[in-house]
Amino acid sequence: MTAQPFLYVVVCAAGIAGDAHKLITAAQEQGWGVGVVATPQGLGFLDTEAVEAQTGYPIRSAWRRPGDARPLPSADAIAVAPATFNTINKWAAGIADTLALGILCEAYGMDIPTVVLPYVNAAMAAHPAYGRSLEQLRGMGVMIGSYEPHRPKAGGGADRFRWEEALELLEGKFD
Template sequence: MTEPNAPEKKPFLYVVVCACGIAGHVGRLIAAAQERHWDVGVIATPQGLGFLDTEAIQAQTGYPIRSAWRTPGEARPLPPADAIAVAPATFNTVNKWAAGISDTLALGVLCEAYGMGIPTAVLPYLNTAQAAHPAYRRSLDQLREMDVRIGSYEPHRPKAGGGADRFRWEEALELLEPRLPG
């Protein structure tokens, strides 16, 4: 039973951020999630951390950005996830995740999420040359089999970066919405 004046517990969203040029705009996803009454914590790949304004993100979320494993006995800095959004997701992360490789905290969280039944959405951000690689197509198929929802971003030209204007951060929330307990 909830106490009469106790604040309602908001669902908690992990946002996993990978190393790519648009990662610095992840605040857009955080703001969209918060507008939908989510609490948010960010987990960055080790290389992704360098693309982020950590002070701004920590101020926006109220939580530290995680990128490394905790030491034994260290307190958990984030509550358990009710859902996970991987945005932006690189070629490397998509392929390692689908293969079950857990060599970073971010990948460990993603690999474990499947077994825990945590709803997960991924917004890949890569170029057409990477997307043409057969391993990437197999990885997307594997993630779909794992019931991961995959965003609709169309890859950009190699060496062009870009496409940030076409990257719909909110799509992660739209993909997760129907999978959340109501």
């Protein structure tokens, strides 16, 4: 690539979503341009003003109308972080009922390198659909982070969530 590579950070509604700025900062330090796409519920977990000031782009959460300009450059890579149980299962099933899921489903057909950093609790991760969905995504070439599910009702393992792992998984994809 000759121009600055562009990363979409897809943010889902999880307790740690407000820390997405950590991934944005790390990506920008590595030379990425960054745009954020939030699930409709994930949008409420973000400091919209701060994220838009940091990236220089509006956060996308809804479909644009025909004829509207594209507010973000095309993605060279996508990082879904944090990724919820709901988003992972819908994505693997090919359900594109939100902008974020539409982008993720389309990314497969466009061969865009995609990373997912799941953030789920152990009770949700025990559901058979979750394991099947991760296997489906792996089979599609999606790179999956190493976060181990946290205890239910315990507030999550934010201290163990490695935002930078998204960038580590993408290393070497653009050489």
